[in-house]
Amino acid sequence: MSLVEFLQQLINGLSLGSVYALIALGYTMVYGIIGLINFAHCDVYMVGAYIGYFVATDLHLPFVPTLLVAMLGTAIAGVLIERIAYKPLRRSTNISLLITAIGVSLLLENGFNWLFGGNPRTYPHDILQQSNVELGPVHSDTLHLIILGTSLLLMILLQVVIYRTKIGKAMRATSTDKDAAELMGINVDTTISATFAIGSALAGAAGVLVAILYSSIDPYMGIQPGIKAFTAAVFGGIGLIPGAFVGGIILGVIETFVTAWYSQLSGAIGFIVLIIILIIKPSGLLGKKVSEKV
């Protein structure tokens, strides 16, 4: 592989990885705050792609408004899922919550299948003009760069929200200790809703971006990227926001390079990486055993 090829693949890998990271953030944020692996998260990503599809085809909105409407729609969907399905079970065992999440996931997939049919739908081609971009000798295209740029921008925004705003502080406090957060005057219910809203909006954005890239959507499109993003979250250290970011990017890059070398492995490589990391460092790349004094 020449250097130029390497750089081209690297751009593709980063762009794929940034999409994984966007989805992984939702998994990790929800896990951090209520300890649930939200299996329905990958379907929220699918819902985002569908909202984007209808906005772009029926309302003929351009890329940025389409993305924003899809993010708003998935944010609302995320909050509704939490309020209706998860909140009543907050005091019950983790396993009932997990099974409920699987149920919500199946409901969304099959509900969308029933509503809109199982045939793939094609995204409008004109939503983003694709053209080749030459960075010196390296060829890439606008699409990959826009995906990478949008994802990075959203992740920077997330960092600002989490570390610089009141709701971000409330989210971090709630994920550490719910009772103590309430004693500070933090409304834990609202904070959990906000976490679902933000995580779901990021997944919705990822849904639109990937749908534009592959130009095709269907009700089961979330399953594969969902599992990979989940892998990325565990890989980086579940519950840790920087972990989701790092895990997503690394997984995307590894997957792209391995696929370029031996395409049969593309589906399996994520799991191979996961198994290796779980053997070597079960808490994930950035995870550490936190020793706390009592």
Next chain:
Amino acid sequence: MLKITNLNVYYGGIHALTDVNIEVNEGEIVTLIGANGAGKTSTLRAISGLVPIAGGTIEFEGKELNKVPAHKIPYLGISHVPEGRRIFANMSVAENLQLGAYCRKDKSNFEQDYNQVFEKFPRLKERMRQRAGTLSGGEQQMLAMGRALMARPKILLMDEPSMGLAPIIVEEIFSIIQDINKSGTTILLVEQNANMALSIANRAYVIETGRITLEGKASDLLKDESVKKAYLGG
């Protein structure tokens, strides 16, 4: 100021509090002493809305708290330093203090409040940027108290501030509690260390298996034979 009347609380299927009556007047230090599992923590958690009230009432400044959700309680001027400190270990000392002021609407006097907290707890100032989880037990207790003070409470509920601390640190903490009280904050103190608690309190209640069995002036209880026998080691 704080009036608890015939309070009943069930906790995990256990009748944790039975007809508890406690009154705290403005400016006082009132202590609730008793053995492990007697219902001290449940009493404070009921005031803060963290456990549901099965019967009776809790009133603060004439307002009934029974139906007020936990996250609204600090806005009324009630701060709770929970058992085991419950600081946010992953966040810095400064962030913990900022969270203490979460319920404050006036952000203008922030600097002043910081300074007041640092005056009482100079060690926290040195550790501003440090992760709270890396502090020593005594420092964590100080942080939990500083965090509660950032809310500018009218009343401070303190749950076992002496737990797990060396005697010299306990002395320091208790003298700070007296300071806080002198600057105008009412205190309801829950303690197993009855000797220390009674020595700084105005009035005291003794709780046994969820019932108040004795109440009176702290100085009287210090001399009470049954209290001496049960809680003061002879």
